Amino acid sequence: xxxxxKARGMILAVLVSYIIMITVNALANILPFNxxxxxxxxxxxxxLFAPAGITFSIWGVIYTLLALYVLYQMGVFRKDTSKxxxxxxxxxxxxxxxxxxxxxxxxxxWHYKAFPxxxxxxxxxxxCLYFILQILKVQDLRKASYFFLRLPFSIYFGWITVAxxxxxxxxxxxxxxxxxxxxxVIWTILILIVGTAIGIAxxxxxxxxxxxxxxxxxxxxxxxxxxxxxxxxxxxxxIIITVYICLGLLLASVLFLALKKNRxxxxxx
Numbered sequence: 001x002x003x004x005x006k007a008r009g010m011i012l013a014v015l016v017s018y019i020i021m022i023t024v025n026a027l028a029n030i031l032p033f034n035x036x037x038x039x040x041x042x043x044x045x046x047x048l049f050a051p052a053g054i055t056f057s058i059w060g061v062i063y064t065l066l067a068l069y070v071l072y073q074m075g076v077f078r079k080d081t082s083k084x085x086x087x088x089x090x091x092x093x094x095x096x097x098x099x100x101x102x103x104x105x106x107x108x109x110w111h112y113k114a115f116p117x118x119x120x121x122x123x124x125x126x127x128c129l130y131f132i133l134q135i136l137k138v139q140d141l142r143k144a145s146y147f148f149l150r151l152p153f154s155i156y157f158g159w160i161t162v163a164x165x166x167x168x169x170x171x172x173x174x175x176x177x178x179x180x181x182x183x184x185v186i187w188t189i190l191i192l193i194v195g196t197a198i199g200i201a202x203x204x205x206x207x208x209x210x211x212x213x214x215x216x217x218x219x220x221x222x223x224x225x226x227x228x229x230x231x232x233x234x235x236x237x238x239i240i241i242t243v244y245i246c247l248g249l250l251l252a253s254v255l256f257l258a259l260k261k262n263r264x265x266x267x268x269x
Contacts, residue, residue, distance in 0.1 A: 007086075010093045011074050017100035018070045022063060024104040033111035041110060042166070045173045048188040048239060049166055051221025052231060058159055058217060065152035069096070072148035080145055091135045092149070099128035115171040122160065122167045129157040133206060151210055158214025161202070165195050189242045192222075196246040200253045209257050216250050219243055 029037045042050045072078050073089055073096075102124045109118035136150050169191060172179075179187045199215035202208070223243045225231035234240065 007090070010090065010097075013097045014070055014073050014093050017097040018066065021100040021104045024107050025059070025063075028107040028111055033108065034113075036111065038107070038110065041113070042170065045170050047166065047169050047173055048184055048226075048232070048236065049169045049191055049222065050225065051162075051166075051218055052224040052228060054224070055218060055221025058155075058214070062152070062156050062159060065155060068148050069152045077144065077148060080142060085145065088135065088138070088149075092132050095128045095132050095135075099125045099132075102128070110167075113174070115167070115174050119164075119167050119171050122164045126157070126160050126164050129153055129160055133157055133208075137206065154206075154208050154210040155214050158199075158211040159218070161198060161211075162195065162215060162218040165191060185236055185238060188236075188239055192219075192239070192242050192246050195219075196249055199250060203253055203257065207257060207261070209254055209261075212250060212254050212257070216247060216254070219247050219250065223247070 027033070032038075036044075039053050039056065068077070073093060078085075102121045106118055106121040106125070109115075109121055132153050133150075136153065141150060169188075195215070196219075199212055203212035203215075223240065226236060226240050226243065227234055
């Protein structure tokens, strides 16, 4: 009886935290908080790593997939009621609740330009998602379980990886950091390379194609902004060339993982 009450309490916490996260994110741009939208803040600091506005449409995909996870946690769509799956969900739920509340709090920190706090909150979200994926790193997840569990958090983790780097860059720009004498262009190129290395390494270790595709999406957004007349209008050709190279490496790693998975399926068939 006590276990059932605990499970129901956790399901309620998951649902409420999700609603809080969605509501705060919506109000942040509808009202908006502090009189400015989320994207306006990024644009205000001229961050060369920030992607084009269209790229942020991925949040719609993320929140939709997370809604499916919440429903799955509540028992909707779930056919697997085994002890193994229940224990898996019990481990994921608290981390999701914590990450959702951190996400909602981040919106206030970002809109009120408390960038050090916003970066701390972003790192907290990143860590929560990392541990969720570690929990879900099991070989016997069924296809339905993968779609409602692993996929939402893979895509979310991929985007937050890029967002954390962008948040850190915005913080440094806001502080007037001089970059140890290196130009902003050089630092952006280094950040692009580091981001690519992190993306490829994480994807290969976790065998996670969706995660890598999110990094590709983010880098395409950066490319669009640098080539667009409403963005940086090709003012930084070295950054554009670097993005092309990074995209090539990221797509190569996606292809490698796809071929590797295909070979594994053939050998086990």
